[in-house]
Amino acid sequence: MSGVFWILAALTVFGALAAVMLKNTVHCALAVTIAFAGLALLYLQLGAQFAGFAQILIYIGAVAILVVFAILLTRGSETPKEGIFSRSWFAGMTIAAGVFAVLGWAAIQSIHVLPHQAEAPSVTVNQIGDALMGRYVLALEIVALLLTAALIGAVIVAMHEKGESK
Amino acid sequence: MTPLAGYLLVAALVFAIGLAGALTRRNAILVLIGIELMLNAANLNLIAFWRYGPHPELLTGMMFAVFSIAVAAAEAAVGLGLVISIYRHTRTTDLDEMNRMKG
Amino acid sequence: MQESMGFTPQLAASSIAQILWLIPALPMVASGVIALMKQPARRLASSLAIGSLGISLVLALAAFGHVLSGWSHGFSVRETVNFAWVGMGAGSIDLGWVLDPLSAVMAVMVTLVGLLIFIYSTGYMAEDENYTRFFCFLSLFAGAMLGVVIANSLLLLFMCWEIVGLTSYLLIGFWYQKPSAAAAAKKAFVTTRVGDVFFLLGIVWLFSVTGTLLFYNNGAGALEPDAIATMLAGKAALGLSAATAIGLLIFAGAAGKSGQLPLHVWLPDAMEGPTPVSALIHAATMVAAGVYLVARVYPVMAAGGTLSHGAGGTTTALTVVTWVGAATAVFAALIAVAQNDIKRILAYSTVSQLGYMMAGLGMGGVAVGMFHLITHAFFKALLFMGAGSAIHGCHEEQDVRRMGGLRKEMPTTFVTYAAGMMALAGVIPLAGFWSKDAILESAHTWKSSQGPYFLLVFGALLTAFYMTRQVCYVFFGEYRGHGHAHESPRVMTVPLVILAFFAVTLGVLGTPAWPWFRAFLDDRPAAFEWAGFSEPGFLPLLLTSTVVVFAGLGLGWWLYGNKSPRAEEPDALERAVPTLWGWLHEKLYVDELYGVTVIAFYGWWARVADWFDRRVWGGLVAAVALAFRGLAHFDRFFDRQFVDGGFDKGCEEIYTGGGLLASIQTGRVQHYLRLLAVAVVVLAAILIWSSR
Numbered sequence: 016m017s018g019v020f021w022i023l024a025a026l027t028v029f030g031a032l033a034a035v036m037l038k039n040t041v042h043c044a045l046a047v048t049i050a051f052a053g054l055a056l057l058y059l060q061l062g063a064q065f066a067g068f069a070q071i072l073i074y075i076g077a078v079a080i081l082v083v084f085a086i087l088l089t090r091g092s093e094t095p096k097e098g099i100f101s102r103s104w105f106a107g108m109t110i111a112a113g114v115f116a117v118l119g120w121a122a123i124q125s126i127h128v129l130p131h132q133a134e135a136p137s138v139t140v141n142q143i144g145d146a147l148m149g150r151y152v153l154a155l156e157i158v159a160l161l162l163t164a165a166l167i168g169a170v171i172v173a174m175h176e177k178g179e180s181k
Numbered sequence: 182m183t184p185l186a187g188y189l190l191v192a193a194l195v196f197a198i199g200l201a202g203a204l205t206r207r208n209a210i211l212v213l214i215g216i217e218l219m220l221n222a223a224n225l226n227l228i229a230f231w232r233y234g235p236h237p238e239l240l241t242g243m244m245f246a247v248f249s250i251a252v253a254a255a256e257a258a259v260g261l262g263l264v265i266s267i268y269r270h271t272r273t274t275d276l277d278e279m280n281r282m283k284g
Numbered sequence: 285m286q287e288s289m290g291f292t293p294q295l296a297a298s299s300i301a302q303i304l305w306l307i308p309a310l311p312m313v314a315s316g317v318i319a320l321m322k323q324p325a326r327r328l329a330s331s332l333a334i335g336s337l338g339i340s341l342v343l344a345l346a347a348f349g350h351v352l353s354g355w356s357h358g359f360s361v362r363e364t365v366n367f368a369w370v371g372m373g374a375g376s377i378d379l380g381w382v383l384d385p386l387s388a389v390m391a392v393m394v395t396l397v398g399l400l401i402f403i404y405s406t407g408y409m410a411e412d413e414n415y416t417r418f419f420c421f422l423s424l425f426a427g428a429m430l431g432v433v434i435a436n437s438l439l440l441l442f443m444c445w446e447i448v449g450l451t452s453y454l455l456i457g458f459w460y461q462k463p464s465a466a467a468a469a470k471k472a473f474v475t476t477r478v479g480d481v482f483f484l485l486g487i488v489w490l491f492s493v494t495g496t497l498l499f500y501n502n503g504a505g506a507l508e509p510d511a512i513a514t515m516l517a518g519k520a521a522l523g524l525s526a527a528t529a530i531g532l533l534i535f536a537g538a539a540g541k542s543g544q545l546p547l548h549v550w551l552p553d554a555m556e557g558p559t560p561v562s563a564l565i566h567a568a569t570m571v572a573a574g575v576y577l578v579a580r581v582y583p584v585m586a587a588g589g590t591l592s593h594g595a596g597g598t599t600t601a602l603t604v605v606t607w608v609g610a611a612t613a614v615f616a617a618l619i620a621v622a623q624n625d626i627k628r629i630l631a632y633s634t635v636s637q638l639g640y641m642m643a644g645l646g647m648g649g650v651a652v653g654m655f656h657l658i659t660h661a662f663f664k665a666l667l668f669m670g671a672g673s674a675i676h677g678c679h680e681e682q683d684v685r686r687m688g689g690l691r692k693e694m695p696t697t698f699v700t701y702a703a704g705m706m707a708l709a710g711v712i713p714l715a716g717f718w719s720k721d722a723i724l725e726s727a728h729t730w731k732s733s734q735g736p737y738f739l740l741v742f743g744a745l746l747t748a749f750y751m752t753r754q755v756c757y758v759f760f761g762e763y764r765g766h767g768h769a770h771e772s773p774r775v776m777t778v779p780l781v782i783l784a785f786f787a788v789t790l791g792v793l794g795t796p797a798w799p800w801f802r803a804f805l806d807d808r809p810a811a812f813e814w815a816g817f818s819e820p821g822f823l824p825l826l827l828t829s830t831v832v833v834f835a836g837l838g839l840g841w842w843l844y845g846n847k848s849p850r851a852e853e854p855d856a857l858e859r860a861v862p863t864l865w866g867w868l869h870e871k872l873y874v875d876e877l878y879g880v881t882v883i884a885f886y887g888w889w890a891r892v893a894d895w896f897d898r899r900v901w902g903g904l905v906a907a908v909a910l911a912f913r914g915l916a917h918f919d920r921f922f923d924r925q926f927v928d929g930g931f932d933k934g935c936e937e938i939y940t941g942g943g944l945l946a947s948i949q950t951g952r953v954q955h956y957l958r959l960l961a962v963a964v965v966v967l968a969a970i971l972i973w974s975s976r
Contacts (some may be wrong), residue, residue, distance in 0.1 A: 020184070020187065024187070024191045027191065027195060028191065028194055028195065028198070031194075031195050031198040031199065031218050032198055034202065034211075034214055034215075034218065035198055035199070035202030035205075035206065035211070035215065035218075036202075038229065038870060040208055040210060040211065043211055043214060044214070046216065047214050050195070050218065050221070051221065053222070054195075054221050054225060055190075057191075057223075057225060057228075058228055058246075061188075061228050061229065061231075061232045062232055063228045063231065063232070063242075063243050063246070065243065065247065066224075066228055066243055066246045066247055066250075069247055069250055070221075070250060071226075073250050073251070073252075073254050074217075074221070074253075077201060077254055078253070078254055078257045079219060081257060081258060081261055082210060082213070082214060082257070082261065084261075085210055085261040085264055085265060086210055088265050088266060088268070089210065089265060089268040089274050090268075098207070099206060099207055099208070100205050100206065101205055101206070101207050101276065101277050102206065102277060103955075104204075104205040105202075106958060107201060107204030107205035107954065107958060108201055108204075108205060108964070110200070110204060110958050110961045111197045111198070111200040111201035111204060111961070111963055112197070113962075113965050114196070114197055114200055114961060114964070114965050115193055115194065115196070115197030117965050117968055117969060117972075118189075118193035118196065118197070118968075119190060119193050119194075121968075121972055122186055122189040122193060123186070123190075126182065126183060126186050127261075129183055129185045129186060129189075129233070130185070130230075130233055130234045130235060131183055131185065131233055132232065132233050132234065132235070132237065135222075135232065136237035136238060137234070138237075138240065138243065142240065143240065143243070143244075146240045146244060147244070151242075151244050151248075153250055154244075155266075156253055158218065158248055158251050158252065161251075161252065161255055162251065162254075162255050164255075165255035165256070165258055165259050166255075166258070168259050168262070169258040169259045169261075169262035170262075172259065172262040172263055172265075172266050173261075173262035173265045173266055198963060203954070203957060204957055204958055204961065205954070205956055207674055212953070212954070212957075217847030276952060276953055276954055277952065279951070279952065279953070280950055280951030280952050281951055282949070282951035283949060284951075
């Protein structure tokens with residue numbers, strides 16, 4: 016386990032923590048961007064260059080912007096009156112802790128049986144393109160449809176209705 | 182600790198954090214952020230297994246993660262659009278107040 | 285029993301016997317039709333009644349002729365027609381009618397006298413507004429009485445007996461608006477009822493001992509030798525045989541109807557009814573029904589003894605009948621001496637003569653008693669109708685002290701009345717003399733005792749005395765009433781004349797020279813012979829009775845003669861023996877005695893029964909009702925608490941449970957998410973565990 020891994024992991028985790036715990040919503044959005052970036056770097060370290068760049072492009076470049084826009088459109092930057100956490104936050108925390116416990120315990124328990132491939136695979140964009148158009152062409156087309164539907168749907172959902180005041 | 186276990190733990194941690202945020206924050210947008218974090222944690226899991234699992238030349242993990250990213254993006258778009266639409270109707274994004282479906 | 289010399293019994297019923305039932309049925313049907321007619325149909329009602337009874341008379345004469353021809357040819361006629369009325373298992377209750385000399389003679393007498401009285405009534409009741417109702421009841425009575433006469437079954441006789449009692453009640457109380465009339469009707473009914481209770485006991489006992497209620501049934505009837513032997517063998521209390529006991533019970537019923545001594549109290553009060561009613565019912569027919577009943581069941585009463593004319597002993601039952609009859613005869617004659625109402629004198633006279641008939645039956649047998657009954661019917665009806673004529677002529681005045689001198693104003697009435705009076709007193713050679721003499725003769729030759737003989741002779745003296753007194757008061761002297769007396773119309777006087785004729789001549793049927801009547805009833809041949817007069821002991825007896833009668837007549841004439849005492853002056857006899865007169869005038873206080881004993885006891889008993897009914901039975905009923913109410917309350921409580929409560933509680937629980945479950949649906953997204961997360965954790969844990 017190299018030190019890079021630990022640094023990147025810490026970055027990601029702290030970014031995530033900040034995203035969840037900060038009061039100002041815009042700060043949360045920026046924090047989650049840092050988490051996304053950390054994750055992208057992790058992908059790069061793992062040798063999944065395409066996934067890493069796709070992460071940067073899509074998540075940081077689109078989703079984060081989208082979140083910021085949404086925050087701005089909904090006046091989310093204003094601090095809410097009753098606090099940022101819901102009334103029954105303790106139950107949520109407990110459940111999340113439970114989930115982490117289960118997952119972590121599963122991971123720790125199965126250290127011995129986890130696979131280990133020492134060599135990093137060499138992946139070219141060529142291969143990825145071939146795979147996309149070859150083996151995964153159906154999935155590709157379906158995702159394309161999905162994206163179209165989502166696009167249209169988002170537009171319709173967020174569109175101003177006739178006669179409704181802003 | 183094997184590298185894979187480390188990645189898995191990180192992913193589990195991020196996942197739990199994302200879950201905690203989704204379950205406890207009032208603002209609807211922050212719930213969506215939590216959901217994005219969860220999806221990202223799952224992606225990290227996938228990539229890690231792709232790297233350290235058998236047959237990485239099949240690109241299964243990578244492809245899965247890429248598609249996951251695409252779908253997550255689409256879902257974020259639609260979700261945020263819904264939040265904006267709800268905000269227009271109820272003038273708030275506070276989830277605690279949205280209990281009209283109470284049985 | 286009687287000897288049948290050369291008489292062969294004829295068993296098959298002739299055609300006249302087959303239609304014998306029409307004799308009572310026609311007047312009953314006429315009564316029913318009249319009952320349905322409207323009040324103003326007077327002529328039609330009386331014509332219907334008279335017509336039906338006329339046809340009955342014709343039929344009765346035909347039946348009598350049939351029996352007569354059979355008798356004259358040497359047959360003993362006793363034809364019966366029996367039929368089963370109610371089936372009871374193997375056996376049945378039978379009814380039927382009989383045609384024999386006794387029933388034929390009675391039928392002719394009842395229809396003839398009845399018809400004459402019906403015709404008389406059209407005149408007497410002409411001004412009454414209830415004319416139609418009167419003839420309806422009269423017709424019903426005639427039908428029922430004829431039913432009693434021809435009945436071959438004790439049950440049928442009893443049923444018609446009761447109808448006769450009912451019509452007597454209806455007719456006594458005909459003018460029901462008068463309280464005295466209504467009370468008299470009730471008294472008559474109740475008193476005869478007392479007798480009828482014993483009568484019914486006798487019937488039941490007879491049925492239980494012999495198994496049949498028919499009189500004659502080809503050897504199986506209750507009056508035929510087999511049944512009589514069974515009754516004699518049966519035992520009753522006080523060492524009597526069943527036959528005696530049954531006979532006494534039946535006599536009790538007859539005593540009620542015929543006014544014998546303890547049960548005579550209703551007859552004088554029955555004079556409240558119209559005079560034709562008194563004539564028909566309380567002189568000629570209904571009161572004679574008791575005598576007829578004893579004559580009918582004579583075989584039962586004479587069972588065990590050897591009774592033939594003038595020889596042998598007698599039975600207990602007949603002894604009782606004789607003494608009761610004799611006592612009644614004297615008792616009633618004494619009271620009649622001191623009465624002032626014209627009809628009451630005749631009523632007590634009737635009671636007295638009924639006593640004579642019963643004594644005659646007891647001592648001399650069926651023929652002796654029945655002969656006096658027949659003759660009495662004619663002259664008593666005549667006397668009553670004559671009295672009615674006198675009352676009508678004096679403008680409804682009934683007190684003899686306010687009448688008088690009617691000899692001049694109402695000659696026809698006077699002559700007929702005098703004929704009847706002399707017949708009753710027993711002046712020779714009128715009918716009453718022969719019949720009464722027959723009784724006196726049988727009394728004189730009665731083995732048990734001479735007591736009845738002396739009583740009856742004394743009674744004859746009294747009879748002559750009080751009748752003379754009455755005739756003197758009414759027809760002699762001067763008219764003491766108000767208004768002007770006038771003779772009655774022809775429709776009333778013609779029947780009087782007819783009856784007077786019979787009163788005078790009927791005696792010829794029973795003289796010792798030609799004992800036709802006795803022979804006819806006893807199924808023996810009869811021949812006319814003057815030698816009958818020379819039977820030993822007969823002439824002294826004849827002389828004795830004549831002397832007694834004339835003594836009575838003379839005494840009466842001496843005291844009352846041609847004088848005209850006013851109503852306010854005391855009676856001549858009263859001046860002589862005032863205390864005795866007082867007692868006799870008050871009817872020897874019999875009614876008062878009954879009032880103090882029987883009626884008082886009955887009132888007390890009624891009060892006890894009322895208390896019992898209200899407290900005990902009423903209390904039981906109330907207790908049951910209370911128990912039910914309590915049960916109903918408990919039921920309601922149970923229903924409310926457990927059934928309703930349980931059901932309601934169950935529904936509430938379901939509701940609460942549903943509410944609890946619904947509280948999961950908070951409507952908040954994060955809660956749903958949490959649930960999802962928990963579920964996933966649990967599933968993951970299970971997966972991991974199961975794969976280990």
